[in-house]
Amino acid sequence: MIELGNYNTLKVLRSTSVGLFLGDGDGTEVLLPNKYVPEDFEIDADLEVFCYLDNNERPIATTLKPDIVRNSFAYLRVVEVGSYGAFLDWGLEKHLLVPFREQANKMEDGKKYVVHCYLDEETFRLTGSSRLNRFLSNEGFDLQVNNEVNLLVSRRTPLGWEVIIEDKYKGLVFESDVFKPIAIGDQLRGYIKSIRPDNKIDVSLQPIGIQMLEPTAEMIFKKLQQNGGYLALHDKSSPEEIKAQLHLSKKSFKKAIGALYKERKINIKEDGIYLL
Known part of the structure; x- marks a missing residue:
């Protein structure tokens, strides 16, 4: 089965004047136009392509990599607002339509929005939506703290x-x-x-607990190397100074330099930290 809006690995069936016809093994075929045909293709070889509907609503394949796939989210720019809705650039020739009914707020030409891509079951078209909460659920997940x-x-x-x-x-x-x-x-x-x-x-946005020590300490160590072995920061520095230079909380910073000090990588003085 060829899945619209996703990558499909299909077999090259035959070459024609308009491009390659690819098949899924179940009798379904789709055209890969000449402009996307790789130079080194072989008949009966597998080829990974992205499948969607072209401007004539026909299934088509491409080797281009879109910025969003079905059932995912991305930050896309509006290239045109028409009578049906906003059209977004997602990296393919045919733009992604976000109908007016799927716009959380009225979209404007040239602006970017976070959208979800889904297959409209009524029109069988790939559609965008900025009504994000419709496609998010915090029920039944298997996430755990520190993941x-x-x-x-x-x-x-x-x-x-x-x-x-x-x-x-x-x-x-x-x-x-x-x-x-x-x-x-x-x-x-x-x-x-x-x-x-x-x-x-x-x-x-930072590792938590014990996990944070190694990457944060490594980052500070590399920063010291890049800065000639010295940083004008120490355990008495203000949270604002630490945030400005390292994008870290003071708590994270103190844990990291403590770890580096125990490993005898640095020396902590009144004017800053030094590489040993």
Whole structure:
């Protein structure tokens, strides 16, 4: 079965004047137009392609890599607002439509939005939506505290930043846990900080507990090497100074330099830390 909106590994069946016809083994075929045909193709060989509907609503294959696939989220730019909705650039010739009914707020030409891509069961078309909560659920997940996860920053709130976790769940990074500049659309690695009784998920952008010592200490060690073996920071430095230079909380910084000191990698003086 050929799945629209996703990558498919298909067999090259035959070459024609318009391109290659690819098959899924169940009798379904799709055209890969000439402009996407690789020079070194072979009949009966497997080829990975992305499948969607072209401007004539026909299934088509491409070797281009779209910026979003079915059942996922991405930060995309509006290239046109028409009578049916907003059309977003997702890296393919045919733009992704976000109908007016699927816009959480009216989209504007040239602006970027976090959207979800899904297959509309009524029209059988790939469709975008900025009504993100429809596609996120914090029920039945198997996440645990300290798990490392993929994040997409989706919204700024008075408490911090809402993030989409693993294209499935909604989480929050509190403003007090942010020590480097971030923005809507950023794709980050994060860590599950806590899971509340109501299944709300708090996320940290830094490793938690024991896990944080090694990468944070390594980062400071490399910073020292890059800076000639000296940083004008120490355990008496203000949280603001530490955040500005290293994007770390003071607590994380003190733990990391403590670990480096125990390993005899650094010396801590009144004016800063020095590599040994």
